[in-house]
Each structure stands twice: as structure tokens, then as C-alpha cells.
Amino acid sequence: MYLDDALLYNQGYMISINDLDSPLFYLFDYDSRSFKINMSFQHFHQFHEIHILLSGRASHLIEGDYYTLQPYDIVLLRPSMLHKTEYPSGGDCRRLIINFRVPDDSPALHEMLQSCLQPFGAEVPIYRFTGETRAQAFSHLNNIFTLGKQPMTPLTQQFIHCHFLQFLATVAQHAGESSYEPQELSDSITQKVYAVTSYIHRHYASELSLEYLAEKFFISPYYLSHQFRRVTGFSLINYIQITRVRNAQQLLLYTDMKIADITTSCGFTSFSQFNRVFNKFCHTSPSQFRVNGVVTPITAIPFEKDPSPGSTKV
Template sequence: MLESDLLYEQEYSIRINTPADPLFYYFDYDQRSHDINMEFQHDHDFYEIHILLDSSATHIIEGNVHALQQYDIVLLAPYRLHMTQYPAGLPHKRLIINFNMPRNIPGLETAYNEMLQPFNEEVPICRFTGGLRSAVFEPLNAIFTCSRSASPLNPVLIHSLFQQFLCTLSQQNDKNAYVLEEIGNAIMQKIYSVTAHIHSHYSSELSLDSISRQFYISPYYLSHQFRTVTGFTLTEYIQMTRVRKAQQLLLHTRQRISDIAGQCGFNSFSQFNRSFNKQSGMSPSAFRKAQGTSGGGSPLSSY
């Protein structure tokens, strides 16, 4: 094993608490293939880190396409829309880390904000090489090693080591070697620019004609290419984005459902109900009741 490698065991996982708890960790060591690529961007109410362990992949963050190389680190703040696409061929190893941690500890607020600052970068992807990469990964390897024992101290050790990992990322952020690369052809780039626009303007009036004018594409061409690239019609994608936003508001606020409908871009409450039922399999009120308002959710690291 090379010095800079991350320790790995397929289908191994480490869990401390649940996403509903103030302190939560889930480390998922597994592999994914092109056959189970995600269909749609998603978000969640906890932090996520994606580390590609071999070959290459594509990560889409709020509609923007990013090429990944081996050992690239993707840092996703809560509610940041994203999805990973793996190329055809053999499955690709990756480590997904979902986590929450208290940030209002007296005396540590400023330090915690600094520690988590890399998650707020416009392009939140880190690439390190050589000895620097080894130093960044050292705490993660220590977490893997200590998790193999049954010590009652493990949760404290893992929490401490993970904070060390985050601090190292923050301290070395100025040495980040990741560079943006053009991915795919021009029309693929254009379509993902359209998806980014939808995610940023879902509460506004959106239509095939208005988006065609915005991006200087004929409505027919946009309609055809959008479905080819994303697998959805433009209208389906807009409605899915709005429903996902509504789901988050239902989970994490006590706003009236009718207010949420308007805030998410639906022209009428009946339209909102139809779209929500179609995608969620239940009404907005039933969804809120079933999920509760604590925002626990479940890790989405299966992708």
C-alpha cells in the first residue's frame, strides 16, 4: 500500500449516533458502479465528505460539473445539492463520511467556523499530493484502526481524530491543488448550467420558453437535449427540485404548508399537492407527520 493511501475494507462502516443527534458520524467504506448512478441531485441536513479511492468520477454540485481524480476530497455543507456519477467499467472504491457536530460550545465557536470554512468554498474540492496528502489522511487512517477495537473510548477518540482531520484540511487549504477541468461536450456543459440555474431560481417563474431565452437555445433543442443528458424532461426536473426544497422546509421549519408551496415556486396549492404526492407518495401534511420536525433523516452514503 502506498504511503498516501487510505485504509479501506469493502462494506466496512463506522457509526456513532444518528443524523438526528447533535454529534453524529457515519463512515461508509464501499464501492459504486455506473449501473447505480444517482438520477437526481440530492441534499441533506448533515455534512458529507466524499473521497474517491481509485480511478476517476464526476461530481455535480448544484448543477456544476467537476472531474474527480483518485484521492480528491469533496466537502459538502448541509443542503448543498450534489450527486456523483461513476464511469462505466469496474466498480469504484470510495469513502463517504456523513457527520454533524455541536458548533455552539462556548469558547470554540470561532475555531469551529474556521475549521469548517473549506465546506463553504465555491468549489469545495481538495486535492493534495505526496507527504501533504499523507498528513491529511493520517487521522482518517487512525480512525479506521481504532474502530477495529471494542474500546469504550472509541467515540471520543474518533471525534478527536476527525476534528484533527478537519483542522488539517483548513490549515492546508491554501495548498489545494484542485483545478477545474472542462468535462463532456459543450451541450452537456450547457445543460448542467441550466440545472444550476433551476436550483438557484426554483422559487421564480420557470418555463421552457423563459429558460431557452436565458441560455440562447431553441425550445425544441433544449427540450430534447435536456432529457438526453439528465434523463428527465425540463418540467419534471423543475418540479422535482421544488418538491425537494419543500421537503426540507417541511422537515426543518414550522411554516404553514400553503406558505411553503408559494415559497417553492408552485402557482397553486392544488398544483403543489399533486406534484408532492406524485414524487413523495404522500401528501405534504402526511410527509411532515411521518418524518417529524427534528430533521433526523438517514445517511445517503449509498451513492
């Protein structure tokens, strides 16, 4: 165990309370990650997640928006929010990930928790604190770290729960002091590609095409197609389809919407198209996915080309 400047840290250390299906659960995961295991596409959870970078540099994609991170930045992710962390090539980066679900089954508790969780709903849900504010927030996490070394009795769990709520309350109380500001990328074409991905995530239910997006972002269709694949690792058509599929997965898992309604609300022109695209990436039908409820990793479809300008919309 050692103090990583502001946070206690042990490589591979975990603290867990209950399992993922419980109304109340916590998982504190202290580990390191590198470029070698970067995810290919954004994913989502049915619980809240907090990511705190402890060393090195990283970036975070949230609903297609690109954010750079430095040590001790706190990333807050709501349930069902598409996201992924990207680590640069080089050495490992230490990080703490906290997954949690807290029930709010009484009116008084609901109001309190909504206040604590309010920072998760910010337009840019990333917080950068310094000095006393950071020390105050992280002191609660360090108390949890120490408690996790003790026998996990109901009383120990209660102490962990209380310290975590204090951590959330501290972040919420001082959210306005955050100095985090999204940075523009030095590479202008990469910046433009991420502007396109952000637009796709906000308009995936609309008709989208290579020609339309190229015109909207003042770039030639050929150059956009080439640079989009270079930056994201996906063809533009794959990216649009996967974004629609990921959003459809959320609706299949967490709502009772009819599949026909999910088809149109996620931008597919027909059920047959929805079924075909869903099968292509998930290797199962939408109806069977709803039954199984297992979200598998999505990767690019090799050698699939973007449609040429003027062709049928995606």
C-alpha cells in the same frame, strides 16, 4: 486491510458512533460503487457529508453544478445541499464516505468548529491536495481506520473524535493550497445543459419555462428539450418540479414555515399546484410528509413531455 496509496481501506468496512438522530454521530463507510447503482436525482441530508474517491473516475453534481473527480479529491457537503455522485460504466470505484454531526453547544466550541467547517461553505467545496499536505490530512483518517478495529469504548470514540477534528482542521488550514479546478466538458451541449441545471437550482423560485431557458442560453426549445432529457434523464419540466419539491422538502423538515409560505418560496403558483406536484413525486401530501419526515428516492415521470414554447410556465 491494505493501503490504497494514501488511505487504508477495507471493502465494506464501517465505523459508526451513535445513530443519525444523536447530537454527535459518525459513520465512516468504506465501500465501492458502480454505474449500475447511480442515483437518479440529487438528494440531501440533515448532516455533513464528506466523499473521497479512492479509485477510478467519478463526477459529482452539487446544486446542479457538474464536477469531475479523480482519486483523493475531497468533496465537502453541507447539510441540506442537493447532490449526487455519478460513476461511469465499467468497473467498481472505491470510495470513502463520512457522515457526521458535531454539536457546538458552547461559545468556545462553536468558534472552533466554525473554523473547521469553513471549507464546506466554499463556492466549489472540493479539495485536491498532494504531497505532505495530503499525507498529513489522511494520516488522521488512517488513525481512525485503525482505531475502528479496536473495541468501541468511550475512550476509543474520543480518540476518533479528536483525530477527525484534526483532519477537518488540516483541510481548513491548507484549503488555499487546493489545486482542484472545475473542468469544462468536452461536449459543449452537455456543458450547456449543466449550465441550465445550475441556473434552475439558483432560480427555482422564479417563473421558469422551456421557452425562457432556451432563449437565455441561446438554444432552440426543441433541441434543449431533447438534449436535456439525454443528459439528465429527466424532462426539463420534471427537473424544475423535482428541484422545487426537494427544496420544499427541506423547508418542511427543518423549518416551521407555513405550507402556504413554502408554496410561494419554492416557485409554485398555488397551493393546489404544489400539492399536486408534491404528490406526483412523493406519493404523499406536503402536510403528511412533514409529519412522517421520510425522504424517498425521486425518479423521472415516464413520457411526460416538456411544455411547448409559449405555453403556461412550469
